[in-house]
Amino acid sequence: xxxxxxxxxMVTVVASGIRLATPYLLASxxxxxxxxxxxxxxxxxxxxxxxxxxxxxxxxxTGNLWLAxxxxxxxxxxxxxxxxxxxxxxxxxxxxxxxxxFLFGLGFSDLLFQVWxxxxxxxxxxxxxxxxxxxxxxxxxxxxxxxxxxxxxxxxLLVPAVMFLLQRTTFGMNVRAVGENPQAADSLGVSVExxxxxxxxxxxxxAGLAGASLVLQGGIFQANLTNGLGFIAIAIVYxxxxxxxxxxxxxxxxxxxxxxxxxxxxxGTIPRGASDLAAMAPAIITIxxxxxxxxxxxxxxxxxxxxxxx
Amino acid sequence: xxxxNRTWYRLLALLFGFALLAAACGGSDETExxxxxxxxxxxxxxxxxxxxxxxxxxxxxxxxxxxxSKEDLAFTQSMVDALNALDRDIDLxxxxxxxxxxxxxAAIRGYAEDGVEVIVAHGTQYGGSLAEIAPDFPDTTFIxxxxxxxxxxxxxxxxxxxxxxxxxxxxxxxxxLSTSGQLGVxxxxxxxxxxxxxxGFQNGAESKGAEVSVVYTGSFGDVALxxxxxxxxxxxxxDVLTGTAQMVVGAVGVANDAGVPWFGTQANQxxxxxxxxxxSQVYHWEVVLEEMLALRDxxxxxxxxxxxxxxxxGLVIEFNDGFDLPAELKAEAEATIAGIIDxxxxxxx
Numbered sequence: 001x002x003x004x005x006x007x008x009x010m011v012t013v014v015a016s017g018i019r020l021a022t023p024y025l026l027a028s029x030x031x032x033x034x035x036x037x038x039x040x041x042x043x044x045x046x047x048x049x050x051x052x053x054x055x056x057x058x059x060x061x062t063g064n065l066w067l068a069x070x071x072x073x074x075x076x077x078x079x080x081x082x083x084x085x086x087x088x089x090x091x092x093x094x095x096x097x098x099x100x101x102f103l104f105g106l107g108f109s110d111l112l113f114q115v116w117x118x119x120x121x122x123x124x125x126x127x128x129x130x131x132x133x134x135x136x137x138x139x140x141x142x143x144x145x146x147x148x149x150x151x152x153x154x155x156x157l158l159v160p161a162v163m164f165l166l167q168r169t170t171f172g173m174n175v176r177a178v179g180e181n182p183q184a185a186d187s188l189g190v191s192v193e194x195x196x197x198x199x200x201x202x203x204x205x206x207a208g209l210a211g212a213s214l215v216l217q218g219g220i221f222q223a224n225l226t227n228g229l230g231f232i233a234i235a236i237v238y239x240x241x242x243x244x245x246x247x248x249x250x251x252x253x254x255x256x257x258x259x260x261x262x263x264x265x266x267x268g269t270i271p272r273g274a275s276d277l278a279a280m281a282p283a284i285i286t287i288x289x290x291x292x293x294x295x296x297x298x299x300x301x302x303x304x305x306x307x308x309x310x
Numbered sequence: 311x312x313x314x315n316r317t318w319y320r321l322l323a324l325l326f327g328f329a330l331l332a333a334a335c336g337g338s339d340e341t342e343x344x345x346x347x348x349x350x351x352x353x354x355x356x357x358x359x360x361x362x363x364x365x366x367x368x369x370x371x372x373x374x375x376x377x378x379s380k381e382d383l384a385f386t387q388s389m390v391d392a393l394n395a396l397d398r399d400i401d402l403x404x405x406x407x408x409x410x411x412x413x414x415x416a417a418i419r420g421y422a423e424d425g426v427e428v429i430v431a432h433g434t435q436y437g438g439s440l441a442e443i444a445p446d447f448p449d450t451t452f453i454x455x456x457x458x459x460x461x462x463x464x465x466x467x468x469x470x471x472x473x474x475x476x477x478x479x480x481x482x483x484x485x486x487l488s489t490s491g492q493l494g495v496x497x498x499x500x501x502x503x504x505x506x507x508x509x510g511f512q513n514g515a516e517s518k519g520a521e522v523s524v525v526y527t528g529s530f531g532d533v534a535l536x537x538x539x540x541x542x543x544x545x546x547x548x549d550v551l552t553g554t555a556q557m558v559v560g561a562v563g564v565a566n567d568a569g570v571p572w573f574g575t576q577a578n579q580x581x582x583x584x585x586x587x588x589x590s591q592v593y594h595w596e597v598v599l600e601e602m603l604a605l606r607d608x609x610x611x612x613x614x615x616x617x618x619x620x621x622x623x624g625l626v627i628e629f630n631d632g633f634d635l636p637a638e639l640k641a642e643a644e645a646t647i648a649g650i651i652d653x654x655x656x657x658x659x
Contacts, residue, residue, distance in 0.1 A: 008545075009545070009546075012541075012542060012545040016538045016541060016542065019538065020534060020535070020538055023534075110379070110407055113379070114379060114380075114381070114406075114407075118379075118381040119381040119383060119581060120379070120381070120382065120383060120559050120582070121581065121582070122559075122562075122563055122566070122582060122583070126563070126567070214533075214534060217534070217537075218533050218534055218537050218559075218560045218563060219560075219563040220533060220559045220560060220563055222378075222379065222382065222531075222533060222556065222557075222559060223378065223379050223407050223409075223531075224407075224409065224531055225531075225533055227529060227531045227532045227533075227534075258535065258538070259538060259542075262525065262527075262535070262538055262539050262542050263542050265525040265526075265539075266494070266523050266525055266539070266542045266543055266546050267523075267546065268523065272500065272524060272526065275500055275525075275526040275528060276499060276500065276526065276528050278528070279526075279527065279528020279529065280528070
């Protein structure tokens with residue numbers, strides 16, 4: 001165990017935890033915006049899968065990583081439009097609609113993969129790590145924090161951006177208003193449908209980016225690549241009390257616990273017999289945190305409630 | 311207003327129908343040879359004796375149900391390749407990607423109801439379902455693995471790879487290539503042939519003085535976690551890696567980026583990283599499938615378990631010609647294979 005607390009190992013764990021946290025952070029930030037407007041999207045995982053396949057296919061065929069990101073963004077946007085039409089325009093129940101989107105994404109991404117690709121070949125190149133001049137040279141800290149790829153930096157830069165969006169802009173105020181009391185917001189002239197529609201699109205675009213980050217960091221796609229990551233991202237939104245900073249803390253916690261467990265296994269600190277139990281540690285910690293937070297934080301009052309003007 | 315609502319509901323219903331259809335397509339159900347391959351009757355009822363007799367003259371109908379993609383360069387592909395390599399006329403149907411056991415069970419029962427003669431349930435986890443389904447179709451041959459016994463079912467053949475044998479050979483090679491003397495292993499869940507391979511690898515490597523760190527990630531599908539496990543191995547000094555199950559594609563990518571040799575198992579993984587894959591233990595299930603089908607031809611439709619190993623040719627170490635493996639190491643590997651076959655070397659598994 002003492003070997004775990006050496007600086008070199010800690011740097012590896014933190015760097016690994018940040019990489020693992022990136023897709024959770026992107027997806028949970030997007031979902032935070034959506035849920036603050038009162039819309040729960042259980043289809044995040046499906047959107048991520050579709051976007052991941054789009055990014056993978058674009059990168060595989062063209063080698064252009066920027067195009068891959070754009071395809072993922074576009075895929076997220078497109079599926080977001082479908083989900084918004086279903087839940088906002090058609091007033092369908094959000095829970096079952098989200099599950100429909102998830103199942104669609106799970107099946108369709110695999111179908112496209114099998115028809116268009118088949119063998120899981122790696123993309124020509126992955127997103128390279130970018131050392132930030134000056135900062136990356138700081139002993140230990142530089143290696144842990146400032147040698148990541150652009151999507152990881154982008155994900156963390158999105159945290160203050162989303163905070164600003166929600167707290168300091170008119171749109172953000174509208175999002176919070178329609179998430180708390182859509183009838184009141186409507187009576188004040190705020191278009192509940194338009195606000196929720198845009199919030200969903202922002203959220204699904206972020207889910208698309210999360211899918212892209214998985215592919216461009218890992219360099220490969222396979223069926224069910226997300227492995228339920230989108231659902232954990234939704235849990236992280238609750239854990240983060242519907243705040244961007246909370247989503248960041250939750251994502252980092254999840255990523256760092258995962259990385260720590262891996263490191264402890266590699267060092268043999270966790271006995272092999274307890275391996276499967278240890279694999280559950282991140283989920284168990286998240287559940288415990290959610291239990292602890294229950295009752296201490298308040299969800300958007302109109303979350304999951306469709307709005308219809310009477 | 312009522313008409314408008316109905317239109318919306320219809321649109322919604324259409325959308326969900328589409329979603330469910332696409333989800334159902336996730337495990338692609340496709341035919342490899344010909345369009346008209348199922349042995350079902352039009353109304354899905356059991357076939358008459360005349361129809362069965364007519365079918366005896368045609369190709370053997372075979373279906374495989376497997377948990378991952380048929381082109382996963384791992385577990386599922388090994389079986390699909392083996393069925394395609396069989397030296398007999400078969401009509402092959404595939405349902406892959408059935409990582410949900412209930413989906414697999416539905417597919418297995420569906421094929422049996424359609425009159426498919428031989429159904430391969432390619433996954434240890436399908437055993438419980440098979441125990442329920444197989445007795446309902448006593449004339450159908452079920453082939454199940456990886457499993458060491460048939461659960462007492464007379465119409466079930468079982469198969470299992472002696473994966474420790476190839477693991478042992480890979481371990482010898484890996485230890486020989488390592489300069490640090492530290493090797494890293496990425497496993498899924500501690501079960502089935504993954505354990506056999508890893509134990510064999512560890513014993514082989516340790517017999518040459520190398521240290522082996524084994525990590526079971528706890529998942530068959532978490533590619534990102536497998537990649538981070540590989541990264542952690544490298545950070546801890548490992549300079550040769552191996553792993554088993556379909557999630558290792560992420561770890562192979564990490565090894566490739568670091569220029570670290572990789573050893574594969576289940577299928578030939580050279581295509582994933584032609585520069586760093588040294589050798590792969592490849593399962594050639596066709597060796598035992600031929601035996602099972604020959605038994606079936608003679609009237610025994612199940613009740614026996616088979617093992618693929620280096621001796622019967624069901625396990626083959628395929629070297630990557632693109633990797634510059636020192637001749638003396640390759641010779642040592644070949645001597646180890648010969649030793650395992652003639653019994654002079656034990657894998658210790």
